[in-house]
Amino acid sequence: MPSRERFLFVCTNRRSDDNPKGSCAARGSEDLLKEIKRELVARNLVGRFRACASTCLDACESGAAVLLEPDHVVLEGVTIADVAAIVDGLEQGEMSSMKRVSRPC
Numbered sequence: 883m884p885s886r887e888r889f890l891f892v893c894t895n896r897r898s899d900d901n902p903k904g905s906c907a908a909r910g911s912e913d914l915l916k917e918i919k920r921e922l923v924a925r926n927l928v929g930r931f932r933a934c935a936s937t938c939l940d941a942c943e944s945g946a947a948v949l950l951e952p953d954h955v956v957l958e959g960v961t962i963a964d965v966a967a968i969v970d971g972l973e974q975g976e977m978s979s980m981k982r983v984s985r986p987c
């Protein structure tokens with residue numbers, strides 16, 4: 883298995899529409915994961931970084947949530963509009979360029 887610099891675990895958990903916790907899938911995380919993967923391919927970064935689906939990351943109230951490893955940081959409220967900044971941050975090794983960096987997990 884190739885060694886990657888970072889992994890992005892995108893929560894794609896989906897709950898029923900009447901569940902008060904909501905879910906990341908209801909906030910567009912399935913399309914978000916596709917867009918992150920598309921951007922990594924477009925920038926020829928798939929050998930350095932890996933994006934994959936995750937179950938609930940316990941940030942449901944502010945999803946879509948993305949866990950960065952090995953940083954142990956959860957990005958909350960991530961949308962497709964944030965993908966370029968996130969991938970910029972991956973390329974530069976500079977997380978401050980990523981919007982919505984929130985809590986260490």
Ligand code: FES
Pocket residue numbers: 893894895896904905906907937938939940941942943945946947
């Ligand atoms: S549903 Fe995504 S963090 Fe809980």
